[in-house]
Amino acid sequence: MTSTAGSAVVVPSSESLLDSTGSYAPARIRETPSRPVEGEASVERPEYVVPSGISLVIPAYNEEHRLRPTLVSYLPALRSLGVPFEVIVSVSGEDRTWEIVEEFASQGVRGIRSRTRMGKGRAILEGFREAKLPIVALADADGSVPGYEVARLLRMALEKPQVVVASRRLDRSRVEVGEPWTKKLASDVWHAMVKVMLDLPVRDAECGFKVYTRELAQMAVRDIVVTNWVFDLDLMFHAKQYGAVLTEVAVDYKYDMRSKMRLGRAVGPMFLTLWGVFLVNRTNLRRYLPMGLMLRLHHRFAAH
Numbered sequence: 001m002t003s004t005a006g007s008a009v010v011v012p013s014s015e016s017l018l019d020s021t022g023s024y025a026p027a028r029i030r031e032t033p034s035r036p037v038e039g040e041a042s043v044e045r046p047e048y049v050v051p052s053g054i055s056l057v058i059p060a061y062n063e064e065h066r067l068r069p070t071l072v073s074y075l076p077a078l079r080s081l082g083v084p085f086e087v088i089v090s091v092s093g094e095d096r097t098w099e100i101v102e103e104f105a106s107q108g109v110r111g112i113r114s115r116t117r118m119g120k121g122r123a124i125l126e127g128f129r130e131a132k133l134p135i136v137a138l139a140d141a142d143g144s145v146p147g148y149e150v151a152r153l154l155r156m157a158l159e160k161p162q163v164v165v166a167s168r169r170l171d172r173s174r175v176e177v178g179e180p181w182t183k184k185l186a187s188d189v190w191h192a193m194v195k196v197m198l199d200l201p202v203r204d205a206e207c208g209f210k211v212y213t214r215e216l217a218q219m220a221v222r223d224i225v226v227t228n229w230v231f232d233l234d235l236m237f238h239a240k241q242y243g244a245v246l247t248e249v250a251v252d253y254k255y256d257m258r259s260k261m262r263l264g265r266a267v268g269p270m271f272l273t274l275w276g277v278f279l280v281n282r283t284n285l286r287r288y289l290p291m292g293l294m295l296r297l298h299h300r301f302a303a304h
Contacts, residue, residue, distance in 0.1 A: 009053070009132060010108035011084040052158055053084035054135045055214065057127030059120050062093035063141040067100050070143030075107055077147035081154055088130050089141075090123035092116060121224070121231030128217055135161070136217045138232075140208030149251040150209060156249070157211040163239050165202050165248045166209040172250035190270070197278040198237050202248045205233040209251070216244055223281075230273040237281065 056078065060067055067089065078085040087109040089101045094115065101111035112126045124138055135157050139150065145166050153164045168175055169191075187206070194205050210232065212220075220238035224231070240246060 009084050009086045010079075011053075052135065053133030054078060054081070054086075054137060054154055054158075055127075055131035055133040056085065056087045056137045056139060057090065057124055057131065058087065058139050058141050059090045059118075059123030059127070060092075060097050060141040061117055061120075061123070062095045062097060064096040064100060066142045067097055068103075070139070070141055071100070071104050071107075071109060073143050073147035074139065074150055075104070075109075077151035078108075078154075080151055081158065083158065084133060086110065086131075086133060088112065088127045090114075090118065090127045092118045092123065119227040119231075120229055121227030121234075124231060124235075125221055125224075125227070128214075128221060131214055131217075134214050135211060136214045137211045138209065142208065144254050145207070145209040145251055146254070153209065153211055153249055153251070156247070157213075161213045162211075163216070163236070163244045163246045164211040165204070165236070165246055166207040166251045166253075167202065167204040167248045168207050168251070168253045169203040170248065170250035174250075174252045176252065176254040190274075193271075193274060194233055197274065198233065198281075200233060200236055200240065201246055202236070204248065205236060207251070207253065210236075212239065212244075216242060226273055226277060228273055229270055230277060233274075234277050237277065241281075 056074065058067070058070070071087070074087070078087070085108055087104075089097075089109060089111045091097050091101060091111050092114040098111060098113055101109055110130075112123075112130060114126075118126065127138075128136065135154070137150075137154060137157075139145065149166065153166060156162070157164050167173055191203065191205060194200055206229075212235075216239055217235070219242055220235055223238050223241075224234050226234045236246060
Protein backbone atom coordinates (compact mmCIF):
# COMPACT_ATOMS: atom_id res chain seq x y z
CA MET A 1 0.00 0.00 0.00
CA THR A 2 1.05 3.58 -0.64
CA SER A 3 -0.28 6.97 0.39
CA THR A 4 -0.37 10.38 -1.20
CA ALA A 5 2.36 12.87 -0.44
CA GLY A 6 1.81 16.34 1.00
CA SER A 7 0.16 17.81 4.05
CA ALA A 8 -2.39 15.40 5.48
CA VAL A 9 -4.15 17.57 8.06
CA VAL A 10 -5.78 20.92 7.35
CA VAL A 11 -5.90 23.37 10.25
CA PRO A 12 -8.21 26.36 9.67
CA SER A 13 -6.93 29.66 11.00
CA SER A 14 -8.69 32.90 11.84
CA GLU A 15 -7.38 34.32 8.58
CA SER A 16 -8.96 33.78 5.19
CA LEU A 17 -8.57 30.30 3.74
CA LEU A 18 -8.21 31.76 0.24
CA ASP A 19 -4.83 32.58 -1.22
CA SER A 20 -4.03 35.38 -3.65
CA THR A 21 -5.37 33.39 -6.58
CA GLY A 22 -8.70 32.76 -4.88
CA SER A 23 -7.95 29.07 -4.34
CA TYR A 24 -8.28 27.22 -1.07
CA ALA A 25 -5.02 27.34 0.88
CA PRO A 26 -4.82 24.94 3.85
CA ALA A 27 -3.23 26.38 6.97
CA ARG A 28 -0.39 24.55 8.68
CA ILE A 29 -0.35 22.87 12.05
CA ARG A 30 1.32 25.13 14.59
CA GLU A 31 4.00 23.55 16.78
CA THR A 32 5.11 24.88 20.16
CA PRO A 33 7.70 23.51 22.59
CA SER A 34 6.33 21.65 25.60
CA ARG A 35 7.24 22.84 29.08
CA PRO A 36 10.36 21.21 30.56
CA VAL A 37 9.92 19.09 33.68
CA GLU A 38 11.73 20.48 36.70
CA GLY A 39 15.12 18.81 37.14
CA GLU A 40 15.31 17.69 33.51
CA ALA A 41 17.17 19.29 30.67
CA SER A 42 15.05 21.51 28.48
CA VAL A 43 14.02 19.58 25.36
CA GLU A 44 12.10 21.04 22.46
CA ARG A 45 9.15 18.75 21.74
CA PRO A 46 6.60 19.53 19.02
CA GLU A 47 3.03 19.66 20.25
CA TYR A 48 -0.14 20.03 18.21
CA VAL A 49 -2.04 23.07 19.43
CA VAL A 50 -5.51 21.84 18.48
CA PRO A 51 -8.39 20.99 20.83
CA SER A 52 -10.11 18.63 18.42
CA GLY A 53 -10.24 17.54 14.82
CA ILE A 54 -11.86 15.17 12.36
CA SER A 55 -10.53 12.27 10.30
CA LEU A 56 -13.05 11.34 7.60
CA VAL A 57 -12.53 7.84 6.15
CA ILE A 58 -14.07 7.00 2.76
CA PRO A 59 -13.75 3.46 1.32
CA ALA A 60 -13.62 3.64 -2.47
CA TYR A 61 -13.60 0.66 -4.83
CA ASN A 62 -13.58 1.85 -8.46
CA GLU A 63 -15.34 5.12 -7.56
CA GLU A 64 -14.01 7.43 -10.29
CA HIS A 65 -17.54 8.61 -11.16
CA ARG A 66 -18.85 9.22 -7.64
CA LEU A 67 -15.88 10.27 -5.50
CA ARG A 68 -15.25 13.76 -6.96
CA PRO A 69 -18.81 15.09 -6.35
CA THR A 70 -18.67 13.67 -2.83
CA LEU A 71 -15.39 15.45 -2.05
CA VAL A 72 -16.71 18.69 -3.59
CA SER A 73 -19.70 18.43 -1.22
CA TYR A 74 -17.88 17.29 1.93
CA LEU A 75 -14.76 19.50 1.93
CA PRO A 76 -16.68 22.80 2.39
CA ALA A 77 -18.70 21.09 5.14
CA LEU A 78 -15.50 20.12 6.94
CA ARG A 79 -13.99 23.58 6.54
CA SER A 80 -17.13 25.19 7.95
CA LEU A 81 -16.54 23.49 11.32
CA GLY A 82 -13.37 25.49 11.99
CA VAL A 83 -11.33 22.54 13.31
CA PRO A 84 -8.44 20.55 11.82
CA PHE A 85 -9.50 17.81 9.46
CA GLU A 86 -8.19 15.19 7.08
CA VAL A 87 -9.94 13.02 4.50
CA ILE A 88 -8.53 9.51 4.07
CA VAL A 89 -9.72 7.69 0.96
CA SER A 90 -9.07 3.96 1.09
CA VAL A 91 -8.73 3.10 -2.60
CA SER A 92 -8.85 -0.27 -4.33
CA GLY A 93 -9.52 -1.25 -7.92
CA GLU A 94 -8.09 -0.31 -11.29
CA ASP A 95 -9.94 2.83 -12.40
CA ARG A 96 -9.02 6.54 -11.94
CA THR A 97 -10.09 6.87 -8.32
CA TRP A 98 -6.47 7.32 -7.21
CA GLU A 99 -6.01 10.21 -9.63
CA ILE A 100 -9.00 11.97 -8.08
CA VAL A 101 -7.49 11.57 -4.62
CA GLU A 102 -4.26 13.15 -5.87
CA GLU A 103 -6.25 15.96 -7.47
CA PHE A 104 -7.57 16.96 -4.03
CA ALA A 105 -4.31 16.39 -2.13
CA SER A 106 -3.76 20.12 -1.47
CA GLN A 107 -7.13 20.28 0.32
CA GLY A 108 -6.38 17.77 3.06
CA VAL A 109 -7.22 14.60 1.10
CA ARG A 110 -4.86 11.65 1.03
CA GLY A 111 -5.19 8.03 0.08
CA ILE A 112 -4.32 4.45 0.92
CA ARG A 113 -4.03 2.27 -2.15
CA SER A 114 -4.52 -1.43 -2.85
CA ARG A 115 -4.82 -2.82 -6.37
CA THR A 116 -6.80 -5.82 -5.07
CA ARG A 117 -10.28 -5.42 -3.66
CA MET A 118 -10.12 -4.92 0.10
CA GLY A 119 -13.79 -5.13 1.00
CA LYS A 120 -15.56 -2.27 2.77
CA GLY A 121 -14.55 -3.32 6.28
CA ARG A 122 -10.87 -3.77 5.55
CA ALA A 123 -10.80 -0.47 3.65
CA ILE A 124 -12.22 1.29 6.72
CA LEU A 125 -9.80 -0.50 9.05
CA GLU A 126 -6.87 0.70 6.95
CA GLY A 127 -8.28 4.22 7.20
CA PHE A 128 -8.56 3.89 10.98
CA ARG A 129 -4.90 2.99 11.18
CA GLU A 130 -4.01 6.17 9.30
CA ALA A 131 -6.36 8.50 11.23
CA LYS A 132 -4.58 11.11 13.33
CA LEU A 133 -7.39 13.21 14.81
CA PRO A 134 -9.72 12.63 17.81
CA ILE A 135 -13.01 12.30 15.89
CA VAL A 136 -13.27 9.59 13.20
CA ALA A 137 -16.15 9.62 10.72
CA LEU A 138 -17.06 7.02 8.10
CA ALA A 139 -18.76 8.00 4.85
CA ASP A 140 -19.73 6.15 1.69
CA ALA A 141 -18.15 7.35 -1.54
CA ASP A 142 -21.55 7.94 -3.15
CA GLY A 143 -22.28 10.99 -0.97
CA SER A 144 -25.86 9.87 -0.29
CA VAL A 145 -25.82 11.85 2.96
CA PRO A 146 -25.44 15.50 1.80
CA GLY A 147 -22.66 17.79 2.97
CA TYR A 148 -24.87 19.99 5.16
CA GLU A 149 -26.00 16.90 7.09
CA VAL A 150 -22.39 15.76 7.44
CA ALA A 151 -21.52 19.14 8.99
CA ARG A 152 -24.49 18.92 11.38
CA LEU A 153 -23.63 15.42 12.64
CA LEU A 154 -19.95 16.24 13.01
CA ARG A 155 -20.81 19.36 14.97
CA MET A 156 -22.82 17.18 17.38
CA ALA A 157 -19.81 14.92 17.89
CA LEU A 158 -17.49 17.88 18.42
CA GLU A 159 -19.76 19.41 21.04
CA LYS A 160 -20.21 16.12 22.89
CA PRO A 161 -18.01 13.16 21.87
CA GLN A 162 -20.34 10.27 21.11
CA VAL A 163 -21.27 7.74 18.45
CA VAL A 164 -23.52 9.52 15.96
CA VAL A 165 -25.43 7.35 13.46
CA ALA A 166 -27.16 8.87 10.43
CA SER A 167 -30.61 7.38 9.89
CA ARG A 168 -33.09 7.12 7.02
CA ARG A 169 -35.71 5.47 9.21
CA LEU A 170 -36.71 8.05 11.79
CA ASP A 171 -39.87 10.16 11.52
CA ARG A 172 -37.94 13.29 10.52
CA SER A 173 -35.76 11.53 7.95
CA ARG A 174 -36.29 12.69 4.37
CA VAL A 175 -35.43 10.28 1.56
CA GLU A 176 -35.28 12.11 -1.76
CA VAL A 177 -34.77 8.99 -3.88
CA GLY A 178 -35.95 5.75 -2.30
CA GLU A 179 -34.52 2.27 -2.61
CA PRO A 180 -36.10 -0.31 -4.96
CA TRP A 181 -38.84 -2.27 -3.22
CA THR A 182 -36.73 -5.45 -3.23
CA LYS A 183 -33.94 -3.72 -1.32
CA LYS A 184 -36.47 -2.07 0.99
CA LEU A 185 -38.01 -5.46 1.85
CA ALA A 186 -34.62 -7.08 2.43
CA SER A 187 -33.58 -4.06 4.52
CA ASP A 188 -36.69 -4.37 6.73
CA VAL A 189 -35.98 -8.04 7.42
CA TRP A 190 -32.30 -7.29 7.97
CA HIS A 191 -32.89 -4.57 10.56
CA ALA A 192 -35.42 -6.70 12.42
CA MET A 193 -32.79 -9.44 12.72
CA VAL A 194 -30.11 -6.96 13.80
CA LYS A 195 -32.40 -5.64 16.52
CA VAL A 196 -33.18 -9.10 17.88
CA MET A 197 -29.75 -10.69 17.53
CA LEU A 198 -27.41 -7.85 18.47
CA ASP A 199 -29.72 -5.61 20.50
CA LEU A 200 -28.49 -2.49 18.73
CA PRO A 201 -30.59 0.56 19.72
CA VAL A 202 -30.80 1.94 16.17
CA ARG A 203 -33.37 1.59 13.43
CA ASP A 204 -30.92 2.07 10.57
CA ALA A 205 -27.58 0.29 10.91
CA GLU A 206 -26.54 0.64 7.27
CA CYS A 207 -26.90 4.34 6.44
CA GLY A 208 -23.63 5.59 4.95
CA PHE A 209 -22.43 8.03 7.62
CA LYS A 210 -21.31 7.44 11.21
CA VAL A 211 -19.10 9.25 13.71
CA TYR A 212 -16.92 7.76 16.47
CA THR A 213 -14.14 8.94 18.69
CA ARG A 214 -10.79 7.67 17.45
CA GLU A 215 -10.05 6.03 20.81
CA LEU A 216 -13.35 4.15 20.84
CA ALA A 217 -13.05 3.05 17.22
CA GLN A 218 -9.55 1.69 17.74
CA MET A 219 -10.69 -0.18 20.85
CA ALA A 220 -13.68 -1.69 19.07
CA VAL A 221 -11.83 -2.91 15.99
CA ARG A 222 -9.60 -5.15 18.11
CA ASP A 223 -12.52 -7.58 18.37
CA ILE A 224 -13.73 -7.34 14.78
CA VAL A 225 -12.96 -9.98 12.15
CA VAL A 226 -15.76 -9.08 9.72
CA THR A 227 -14.63 -7.10 6.68
CA ASN A 228 -17.65 -7.30 4.37
CA TRP A 229 -20.82 -5.16 4.37
CA VAL A 230 -21.65 -6.27 7.94
CA PHE A 231 -18.60 -4.38 9.26
CA ASP A 232 -20.66 -1.29 10.15
CA LEU A 233 -22.98 -3.05 12.57
CA ASP A 234 -20.17 -5.17 14.03
CA LEU A 235 -18.31 -1.94 14.81
CA MET A 236 -21.41 -0.42 16.43
CA PHE A 237 -22.00 -3.58 18.43
CA HIS A 238 -18.51 -3.53 19.90
CA ALA A 239 -18.65 0.22 20.53
CA LYS A 240 -21.83 -0.40 22.53
CA GLN A 241 -20.09 -3.22 24.41
CA TYR A 242 -17.41 -0.70 25.42
CA GLY A 243 -20.08 1.52 26.93
CA ALA A 244 -20.65 4.00 24.11
CA VAL A 245 -24.04 5.68 23.73
CA LEU A 246 -25.30 5.43 20.16
CA THR A 247 -27.23 8.52 19.05
CA GLU A 248 -29.34 7.99 15.93
CA VAL A 249 -30.09 11.18 14.01
CA ALA A 250 -32.59 11.69 11.18
CA VAL A 251 -30.98 12.95 7.97
CA ASP A 252 -31.86 13.86 4.42
CA TYR A 253 -30.80 11.04 2.13
CA LYS A 254 -30.64 10.33 -1.59
CA TYR A 255 -30.29 6.75 -2.72
CA ASP A 256 -27.75 6.30 -5.51
CA MET A 257 -29.16 4.06 -8.23
CA ARG A 258 -25.55 3.16 -9.14
CA SER A 259 -25.15 1.32 -5.83
CA LYS A 260 -22.60 -1.48 -6.11
CA MET A 261 -24.35 -3.81 -3.69
CA ARG A 262 -25.95 -6.58 -5.74
CA LEU A 263 -28.75 -7.91 -3.58
CA GLY A 264 -28.72 -11.43 -5.01
CA ARG A 265 -25.01 -11.86 -4.34
CA ALA A 266 -24.85 -9.99 -1.03
CA VAL A 267 -27.86 -11.25 0.89
CA GLY A 268 -26.53 -14.76 1.58
CA PRO A 269 -23.08 -13.79 2.88
CA MET A 270 -24.55 -10.89 4.89
CA PHE A 271 -27.10 -13.03 6.71
CA LEU A 272 -24.51 -15.77 7.35
CA THR A 273 -22.07 -13.16 8.64
CA LEU A 274 -24.73 -11.69 10.93
CA TRP A 275 -25.31 -15.13 12.41
CA GLY A 276 -21.57 -15.49 12.85
CA VAL A 277 -21.30 -12.14 14.68
CA PHE A 278 -24.16 -13.25 16.93
CA LEU A 279 -22.74 -16.70 17.69
CA VAL A 280 -19.20 -15.48 18.30
CA ASN A 281 -20.08 -12.43 20.42
CA ARG A 282 -23.32 -13.33 22.21
CA THR A 283 -22.69 -17.01 22.91
CA ASN A 284 -19.69 -19.02 24.13
CA LEU A 285 -18.99 -20.39 20.67
CA ARG A 286 -15.69 -18.48 20.32
CA ARG A 287 -14.05 -20.58 23.05
CA TYR A 288 -15.04 -23.88 21.46
CA LEU A 289 -14.38 -23.35 17.74
CA PRO A 290 -10.83 -24.07 16.52
CA MET A 291 -9.12 -20.90 15.28
CA GLY A 292 -8.37 -22.55 11.93
CA LEU A 293 -12.07 -23.20 11.32
CA MET A 294 -12.99 -19.65 12.31
CA LEU A 295 -10.42 -18.26 9.85
CA ARG A 296 -11.72 -20.46 7.03
CA LEU A 297 -15.30 -19.38 7.70
CA HIS A 298 -14.19 -15.74 7.82
CA HIS A 299 -12.36 -16.03 4.48
CA ARG A 300 -15.34 -17.75 2.87
CA PHE A 301 -18.16 -15.51 4.08
CA ALA A 302 -16.92 -12.32 5.74
CA ALA A 303 -13.87 -11.11 3.88
CA HIS A 304 -15.35 -9.35 0.83
